[in-house]
Amino acid sequence: xxxxxxxxxxxxxxxxxxxxxxxxxxxxxxxxxxxxxxxxxxxxxxxxxxxxxxxxxxxxxxxxxxxxxxxxxxxxxxxxxxxxxxxxxxxxxxxxxxxxxxxxxxxxxx
Amino acid sequence: xxxxxxxxxxxxxxxxxxxxxxxxxxxxxxxxxxxxxxxxxxxxxxxxxxxxxxxxxxxxxxxxxxxxxxxxxxxxxxxxxxxxxxxxxxxxxxxxxxxxxxxxxxxxxxxxxxxxx
Numbered sequence: 001x002x003x004x005x006x007x008x009x010x011x012x013x014x015x016x017x018x019x020x021x022x023x024x025x026x027x028x029x030x031x032x033x034x035x036x037x038x039x040x041x042x043x044x045x046x047x048x049x050x051x052x053x054x055x056x057x058x059x060x061x062x063x064x065x066x067x068x069x070x071x072x073x074x075x076x077x078x079x080x081x082x083x084x085x086x087x088x089x090x091x092x093x094x095x096x097x098x099x100x101x102x103x104x105x106x107x108x109x110x
Numbered sequence: 111x112x113x114x115x116x117x118x119x120x121x122x123x124x125x126x127x128x129x130x131x132x133x134x135x136x137x138x139x140x141x142x143x144x145x146x147x148x149x150x151x152x153x154x155x156x157x158x159x160x161x162x163x164x165x166x167x168x169x170x171x172x173x174x175x176x177x178x179x180x181x182x183x184x185x186x187x188x189x190x191x192x193x194x195x196x197x198x199x200x201x202x203x204x205x206x207x208x209x210x211x212x213x214x215x216x217x218x219x220x221x222x223x224x225x226x227x
Contacts, residue, residue, distance in 0.1 A: 004152065033216070043200060043218035086152070097168060098216075100152030 006087050006101040013108050019074035021104045023087030026068065030092045034061050034072050037084040037103065046072070046085075077108045112136050116201050116219035123191040123226045131186040131222050133201030139217070141204045142184040143168075144176060146197040147221075153200065159184055191226045198223050 005024045013019055023032070034046040047054050047061040049070070054061050058077075063070040074081055087101040114135045123129055133142065140161050145153040155168030159178040173195060175187045184203075188195060201219040 035216075035218075041198065041221045041223075043202075043221075045215035045217070048215060088153070097155050097158075098153075100154070102150060102152050 004087055004089055004099050004101040006085075006104050008104060009102070010105045011107070013077050013106070015078060015108055015110050017077050017108075019077050019081070019106065019108075021072045021085050021087075021106070023070040023072070023089075023101055024068060025070075025089045025091075025099075028065075028092040029068075029089045031090045032063055032070050033088040033090075033098065034070075035086040035088065037086060039083065043086070074106075079108045079110050082107050114201055114203055114217050114219040116199075116222050118222060119220065120223050121225070123188075123224065125192060125226060127191050128187070128189050129191065129224075130188075131199055131201075131224075133184045133186070133203075133219055134182055135184075135201075135203040135217070136182060137203060137205070137217065138181070139203035139205050140181070141206070142178065143202045143204075143216070144174070144184065144186045145200045145202065146170065147200060148197050156186065156199075188224075191224075193226045196224060196226045 007022045037043045058075045060073040084103040086103045088098040117132045143158040144156040157176040159165045162181040165176045177185045199222045202216045206214040
């Protein structure tokens with residue numbers, strides 16, 4: 001079964017720290033999404049990527065197709081970054097439905 | 111611009127009762143999706159629609175029905191609720207589908223927390 005594994009499951013950081021969240025998948029993909037779920041429950045799309053690297057503000061997403069691995073980095077973390085970060089992939093040749101990871105719960109302390 | 115709006119936000123049902131969850135989007139998106147989120151699991155696709163008048167089954171469709179009579183609305187129905195359907199339900203929409211060569215962002219509603227006792 002094609003799965004998406006995220007690590008760590010939980011992460012606590014001090015304000016200002018550099019954060020890395022990892023996502024691994026099992027077979028070739030056509031696209032990978034990073035999502036943010038706020039403590040109130042709402043979900044926001046952060047990035048979509050199929051190769052290389054994307055940056056938006058303090059957030060950076062990278063993907064290594066050969067290693068089947070993606071990372072989400074947060075620079076100069078802030079308490080407002082506290083959320084659950086979710087990785088989702090679209091496997092190549094699939095019907096196109098996204099397979100979601102279980103999420104990484106990030107808590108940034110002031 | 112409201113984006114994706116789900117109603118209701120919370121609901122408690124007794125086993126065997128029925129209900130309909132409404133999802134409305136004002137972005138003129140063709141594609142709409144219903145997901146459920148359960149503790150310790152990733153989001154799972156229940157049903158989706160690639161346009162007005164069309165629906166298709168996702169990963170976990172049993173016990174649910176959907177309708178897309180208008181482009182902006184996607185309804186999720188539970189005909190006879192069961193405790194296993196206790197979950198948080200998310201509606202999402204996208205400009206382009208997940209099956210095509212171009213993937214566009216998903217826009218999510220704020221979720222509906224459903225408890226079936």
